[in-house]
Amino acid sequence: MTVTRFAPSPTGYLHIGGLRTALFSWLTARHHHGRFLLRIEDTDLSRNSQEALKAILEAFQWVGLDYDGDVVYQSQRFDLYRQYIDKLLKEGKAYRCYMSREELDILREEQMARKERARYDGRYRDFTGTPPAGVEPVIRIKAPLEGNIIFEDGVKGEICIAADEVDDFIIARSDGTPTYNFVVAIDDALMGLTEVIRGDDHLYNTPKQIVVYKALGFTLPKFYHVAMINNEQGKKLSKRDGATDVMAYQKLGFLPEALLNFLVRLGWSHGDQEIFSISEMIELFDPKDINKSASSYNLDKLLWLNAHYIKNMPNDKLVTTLADYGVSIEGHDKLEMLLDATKERGKTLVELAAQIKLVLDAPENYDPKAAKKAFKGDASEILRSFAELLKNWEGELHFPAEYHAVLEKFVETKEVGFGKIAQPLRVSLLGSMTGSGVDEVMAIIGVEETVHRIDQAVFFIEKGK
RNA sequence: GACCCUUUCAUCUAGCGGCCAAGGAUGCUACGUUUUCAACGUAGAGACAGAGGUUCAAAUCCUCUAAGGGUCGCCA
Numbered sequence: 228m229t230v231t232r233f234a235p236s237p238t239g240y241l242h243i244g245g246l247r248t249a250l251f252s253w254l255t256a257r258h259h260h261g262r263f264l265l266r267i268e269d270t271d272l273s274r275n276s277q278e279a280l281k282a283i284l285e286a287f288q289w290v291g292l293d294y295d296g297d298v299v300y301q302s303q304r305f306d307l308y309r310q311y312i313d314k315l316l317k318e319g320k321a322y323r324c325y326m327s328r329e330e331l332d333i334l335r336e337e338q339m340a341r342k343e344r345a346r347y348d349g350r351y352r353d354f355t356g357t358p359p360a361g362v363e364p365v366i367r368i369k370a371p372l373e374g375n376i377i378f379e380d381g382v383k384g385e386i387c388i389a390a391d392e393v394d395d396f397i398i399a400r401s402d403g404t405p406t407y408n409f410v411v412a413i414d415d416a417l418m419g420l421t422e423v424i425r426g427d428d429h430l431y432n433t434p435k436q437i438v439v440y441k442a443l444g445f446t447l448p449k450f451y452h453v454a455m456i457n458n459e460q461g462k463k464l465s466k467r468d469g470a471t472d473v474m475a476y477q478k479l480g481f482l483p484e485a486l487l488n489f490l491v492r493l494g495w496s497h498g499d500q501e502i503f504s505i506s507e508m509i510e511l512f513d514p515k516d517i518n519k520s521a522s523s524y525n526l527d528k529l530l531w532l533n534a535h536y537i538k539n540m541p542n543d544k545l546v547t548t549l550a551d552y553g554v555s556i557e558g559h560d561k562l563e564m565l566l567d568a569t570k571e572r573g574k575t576l577v578e579l580a581a582q583i584k585l586v587l588d589a590p591e592n593y594d595p596k597a598a599k600k601a602f603k604g605d606a607s608e609i610l611r612s613f614a615e616l617l618k619n620w621e622g623e624l625h626f627p628a629e630y631h632a633v634l635e636k637f638v639e640t641k642e643v644g645f646g647k648i649a650q651p652l653r654v655s656l657l658g659s660m661t662g663s664g665v666d667e668v669m670a671i672i673g674v675e676e677t678v679h680r681i682d683q684a685v686f687f688i689e690k691g692k
Numbered sequence: 693g694a695c696c697c698u699u700u701c702a703u704c705u706a707g708c709g710g711c712c713a714a715g716g717a718u719g720c721u722a723c724g725u726u727u728u729c730a731a732c733g734u735a736g737a738g739a740c741a742g743a744g745g746u747u748c749a750a751a752u753c754c755u756c757u758a759a760g761g762g763u764c765g766c767c768a
Contacts, residue, residue, distance in 0.1 A: 236768045268768060328766070335764090342693040345764055365766055383697065392695055392764090400766040407768050430696070431763045452697085455761070459703070463761080489704095492717090496705055499716040518705080521761065525703045528718045538731075571731040582730095597728095634727090649727035661729035 229261030230419045233294075234411070236268040237279035240472040241286035243524075244426065244456045244464065247490040251453060252424045253292050254491070254512035264418055265294040269302045270410055286473040290483040291505070299418065301410050308405040311413055311443060312366055312398060320442045321398060323364035324351040346394035363401035368409070368438060370395050376434040381422070381451035382517045388434045396435055408432055412439035420448045424514055427452035451514045454521040456493055461523050468524065480552060480575030482540070485533040493522045502535065534574045542566045552580040556587075561671045564627070568667035586668055589680050590658025593687065597660040606651040607688040613637055613648055614681040621674045627666035634666070655684035 231252040235245060256263035265287075267280060287294070315321035324347075326334075335345040352369060371390040380386050398409035411432070415423055430452045440447050458468040470476055476486050488503050495518065497503075497511045537545070545566055546557050556562060569586060573579030593602070616637055624630055638645050649665060656668050656677065669677045 234768095238768075271767060331766085339693070339764090344694040386696075388696070394764095397766055402766080404766090406766070411768090426762095427697070428762060429768090432768090454698070457761085461703095461760075492704060494704090499706065501704090501717050520698050522705090523703060525718070528704065531718055534731085572729075644727090646727050653728065659729090663729085665727075 228419075228421070229256055229259035230264065230421050231256040231261065231424060232264040232266055232415070232418065232420055234266040234268050234414075234425075235283055236271075237276050237283065239276075239279050240282045240474065243471050243473055243476075243490070246286065246290065246473050246486075247456065247493060248424055248426055248453055249287070249292060250290075250487060250490055251451075251495070251512070251514060251517065252422075253294075254508055255422055255424065255514050256295075257509045258512055261421070262295040263293075264296060264299065264420075266299040266414060266418070267301065268407065268411070269300060270405055270407060272302065272404065282472075282474065289474065289477055290487055299414065301414065304410070304414070305404065307417075308399075308410055308413060309403075312405065312409075315368065315398075315442055316366065319369075321366050321368045322351060322354070322395075323358070324367045324395075324397075325354075325358045325362045325364045326351060327362055344392060346392075347396070349395055352395060365397045365401050366399040367395040368398045368442060370435075370438045376437055378433060378437060378447070378450060380430075380433075381449050381514055382454075383427075383430075383452060383519055386430065386433070388431075393434050393438065396438075398439070408435045409439055412436040412445070413443070415448060416440060416443070416445035422449045422451060422514065424451040424453060427454050451517060453494060453517055454519060457521050457523045459523055459525060461521075464524060469526070480573075480577035480579070481529070481533050482536045482548075482576070485529065485536045488532050488536075489529045493524075494518045502532075530574045534571075537573060537576065537579060538570055545570070548576060549580060549583070552576045554580045554583050556583065564667060565671050568663040568671065572663065582662070585657055585659070586663055586671055589676070589683060590656075592658060593654055593684070594659045597654045597658070598687075600660065601650040601654040602684070602688045602691075607685045609641070609643070609648055610651050610655060610681050610685050610688075612641070613652065614678045614685075617674055617678060617681075624674055625670065627664070627670045630669040631666045651684070652681070655681050 233245075233249040233252055235241070241249075253263045255261075312321065316323075326347075331347070334348060338345045347367065351364075351367070358364065370393045374390045375387050376390055376393060377385060377387045396408060397406055399405050415436075433450055433452070437447065439445075456464055458464045464471060470479060473486075477483075484505065487505065487508070491503060491508055491512070492501065495512070495516055497516070500511075503511070540548070542563055546562065549556065556565065559565060565583065565586060569579060569582040572582045613634075617633060620633060624633065634645075634648065638648060641648075650660070653662070653665050654660060656665060656672075657663070662668075672680075
């Protein structure tokens with residue numbers, strides 16, 4: 228059975244790059260009807276944060292990623308790790324190192340000065356003498372001294388690293404707590420992971436973890452190292468590039484399905500297909516199709532996807548979602564019309580909410596440019612007589628086409644061009660030159676409100692004369 | 693600096709030696725549609741990092757160069 232996991236350390240919010248690797252892992256598990264596990268990497272007791280954990284879980288819930296079983300906390304498994312440390316110590320596969328931090332710093336500086344890769348020199352590897360007093364030892368694992376550590380990466384192909392590049396790294400701190408590379412290998416093995424999908428910043432951890440697997444006799448999972456997501460300029464994604472926190476996307480008015488669709492196409496593809504529903508992703512995703520190279524974040528494409536998902540969202544679902552963005556239109560008698568008239572005008576839910584308010588609420592002021600252009604000449608007379616005409620139809624008009632017919636009749640009898648009434652009317656209704664069609668707006672707000680807005684505009688024009 | 697990884701339009705990508713004078717998508721530019729904007733439709737501009745091989749044939753294989761990135765913690 229396929230088992231994958233997401234293993235964040237609770238040090239902050241869920242990053243968009245983290246969400247992508249989580250998504251890749253989740254899709255792999257769901258594709259094979261396997262298990263997707265969540266494990267919290269909190270071995271560094273001083274850096275844990277409950278807040279961060281909550282944020283991660285909240286983000287998972289928002290985008291709809293579910294996990295199987297209980298969340299595993301490494302901080303609750305120290306006894307288990309201790310047993311493996313003792314085992315390695317007993318078998319001579321690990322040893323106590325009495326080198327102080329200061330000595331280690333000096334060693335590293337020397338190596339860097341010699342332009343070498345900094346690493347532990349193994350001085351306590353075969354130490355049998357009397358340990359120096361006053362030093363709490365760390366425990367180091369014995370890494371192979373020669374040969375290569377080779378593994379097949381599902382994304383990058385064969386990775387070969389010389390054994391002497393991997394030092395006898397620390398598996399337990401001097402306070403006895405175990406370290407990352409040690410516990411990751413143990414947990415991945417014990418939790419039955421078959422595929423480990425993670426960012427390629429972990430590529431160099433893999434040989435270290437392989438040392439642990441070998442020492443403990445565990446079987447290796449398949450590793451996939453996914454390249455990073457860069458910003459639009461191709462540089463490392465940072466907070467300055469805008470939203471990196473997954474939950475920020477909710478506030479900005481993005482739909483989770485759009486965000487997921489965007490992320491799945493960053494570093495993965497299936498022919499020319501751009502739009503993937505969740506079930507299509509599950510059906511089509513295969514980690515072997517993940518790209519080797521880094522990709523860049525592209526807001527325009529995310530916006531396009533978001534607009535696509537907004538346009539295609541059923542109206543009843545849209546109503547509920549919109550409630551979180553300050554628009555409560557549940558039960559509105561022209562709901563369908565309202566949404567159909569505005570849906571295509573917002574790339575985000577925030578924009579859509581604004582569009583809806585524009586239709587629903589009479590303009591509080593008029594865009595100066597629009598007013599200047601549309602409220603000139605005999606605009607007020609035209610508007611006034613159109614309002615008069617419209618009043619005759621009170622209670623009889625329901626659909627945009629019916630309002631349109633009245634407009635047509637008006638221009639016909641007045642012998643004026645369509646724009647002569649349409650433009651001033653638009654500005655009267657919306658306060659702006661752009662926006663939903665006037666026929667639709669009138670149909671949504673009805674004759675009474677239309678007349679009211681026209682009166683308001685006429686008052687505004689007269690006042691300005 | 694050492695080690696490892698990467699390199700197709702501005703961006704996401706297709707491409708697995710002949711189907712490629714390189715396809716799709718976003719963005720951009722026109723045009724159409726529309727009372728306006730948007731949406732939509734049609735068209736257009738736009739790339740194999742460079743140099744050498746291998747081969748009848750290379751975006752695809754090999755080598756080098758260049759540029760980007762990652763890693764070098766008693767962090768994860």
